[in-house]
Amino acid sequence: MAVRLAILGGGPAGNTAATVGATLGAEVTLVERDVVGGAAHLWDCIPSKAMIATGGALTALGRARQMGLEVRGELDVPALRERVATIEDHLRRTVCTLLESQGVRMLPGRGWFTGDHEITVETDAGREVVEADHFVISTGSRPRVPEWVSIDHERVMTTRDAYPPPEIPEHLVVIGSGVTGVEFTHMFQSLGSEVTLLVSRQQVLPIKDAEVASELEAEFEAKGVHLLKGARASGVERDGTVVTVTCEDGRVVRGSHVVLAIGSIPNTDDLGLDVAGVEVDEGGYIPVNRHCLTNAAGIYAAGDVSGRLPLSSVASMQGRKIAEHVMGLHLRSHRHVDYDKAASAIFTEPEIADVGLAEADAFAEGRKVRVTKVPFAVSAKAMIDGDPRGFVKVVSDPATGVVLGGSIVGRSAAELISVLAVAVANGLRTEDIVDSLLVHPALTEAVVEASS
Numbered sequence: 001m002a003v004r005l006a007i008l009g010g011g012p013a014g015n016t017a018a019t020v021g022a023t024l025g026a027e028v029t030l031v032e033r034d035v036v037g038g039a040a041h042l043w044d045c046i047p048s049k050a051m052i053a054t055g056g057a058l059t060a061l062g063r064a065r066q067m068g069l070e071v072r073g074e075l076d077v078p079a080l081r082e083r084v085a086t087i088e089d090h091l092r093r094t095v096c097t098l099l100e101s102q103g104v105r106m107l108p109g110r111g112w113f114t115g116d117h118e119i120t121v122e123t124d125a126g127r128e129v130v131e132a133d134h135f136v137i138s139t140g141s142r143p144r145v146p147e148w149v150s151i152d153h154e155r156v157m158t159t160r161d162a163y164p165p166p167e168i169p170e171h172l173v174v175i176g177s178g179v180t181g182v183e184f185t186h187m188f189q190s191l192g193s194e195v196t197l198l199v200s201r202q203q204v205l206p207i208k209d210a211e212v213a214s215e216l217e218a219e220f221e222a223k224g225v226h227l228l229k230g231a232r233a234s235g236v237e238r239d240g241t242v243v244t245v246t247c248e249d250g251r252v253v254r255g256s257h258v259v260l261a262i263g264s265i266p267n268t269d270d271l272g273l274d275v276a277g278v279e280v281d282e283g284g285y286i287p288v289n290r291h292c293l294t295n296a297a298g299i300y301a302a303g304d305v306s307g308r309l310p311l312s313s314v315a316s317m318q319g320r321k322i323a324e325h326v327m328g329l330h331l332r333s334h335r336h337v338d339y340d341k342a343a344s345a346i347f348t349e350p351e352i353a354d355v356g357l358a359e360a361d362a363f364a365e366g367r368k369v370r371v372t373k374v375p376f377a378v379s380a381k382a383m384i385d386g387d388p389r390g391f392v393k394v395v396s397d398p399a400t401g402v403v404l405g406g407s408i409v410g411r412s413a414a415e416l417i418s419v420l421a422v423a424v425a426n427g428l429r430t431e432d433i434v435d436s437l438l439v440h441p442a443l444t445e446a447v448v449e450a451s452s
């Protein structure tokens with residue numbers, strides 16, 4: 001008899017667990033109440049990156065003269081909206097086609113535990129009980145909305161109201177200067193909005209390398225973004241076409257629109273977790289072990305609900321590892337998810353990406369490291385592309401040369417970080433990168449130079 005696997009949530013974690021599980025021979029049922037592919041992924045990540053790409057194209061047109069061209073660009077909001085919708089629909093259909101080809105049973109509806117080995121799913125046709133040997137909870141997250149703000153989805157928005165909004169804001173106030181906040185700041189500035197960014201601390205991206213954050217701040221200020229540092233929002237009011245944001249220290253900012261980018265909360269309520277005996281922490285996240293198992297036997301959690309890195313790449317890897325664990329592959333050579341070695345990127349301009357040990361963290365721990373840095377200004381390819389901003393920084397062990405981490409600020413950083421990510425994940429040394437015969441001219445040469 002086949003192993004029965006039931007999955008609540010069809011985002012990157014859930015659909016990967018379903019695909020891999022089915023490929024390995026499991027009988028898989030995937031329950032999804034919103035959109036297969038994941039709300040956070042298809043309603044947040046993909047649309048924002050599509051809009052950023054459009055903004056990037058507009059910015060590139062602005063640099064056309066230095067490339068020897070005379071080009072003018074004008075934003076077409078309806079066409080942009082259609083473009084975003086087309087990309088979302090294509091990716092959703094691609095995921096569904098893959099799941100169907102693997103024999104995964106997809107059950108649209110809301111599911112919750114009604115026993116330790118069963119869930120009940122409310123569909124359009126009524127309720128259905130699904131029994132299984134193993135379960136995966138991968139229900140994702142939603143934008144956090146504090147009590148001091150009332151969302152009207154028009155001028156006072158969460159991130160999901162802005163892909164794109166009915167009109168490009170004349171003056172957007174962004175609350176939150178983490179990854180999402182700076183991406184929104186860049187996105188709307190590049191699309192023509194005046195932008196004010198409220199920075200609750202004294203630098204954007206407070207958990208990132210200070211040198212990286214400084215580079216981004218300088219770029220924002222050069223483009224006319226208003227950075228309000230030490231400004232923690234405490235109230236938002238709308239009066240017609242004017243939105244007023246009040247800060248705890250009494251400062252007031254007015255704009256035409258405001259968007260909240262202050263994190264998310266896990267979708268773990270109303271899942272009957274108490275019935276299944278699954279523990280949650282104070283934040284609503286589900287603690288998991290290295291196999292992504294919860295405290296309840298046979299029940300796994302992955303993606304945003306697991307409280308680990310909220311990245312689609314991490315969620316997908318968790319889903320893969322869960323399927324392998326369910327099917328017993330962990331009993332042979334098996335690599336666990338190492339969250340400390342996950343690469344991440346921020347799609348601003350210039351792009352930002354990092355992986356592994358950060359320079360500041362190494363020094364804070366009193367750890368001896370070798371840090372080398374090479375600016376893209378010395379790269380022939382960067383000069384050819386007309387965009388020499390940023391740098392590559394590599395952190396390595398001074399005794400062994402093993403690559404421990406790195407940061408990249410600049411064009412295509414999200415792609416270039418892959419070289420360092422492979423090195424970090426596999427314990428490669430700086431000389432392994434230097435001895436690689438890469439393309440010339442290419443931006444990856446800066447990675448090689450920083451590894452020298």
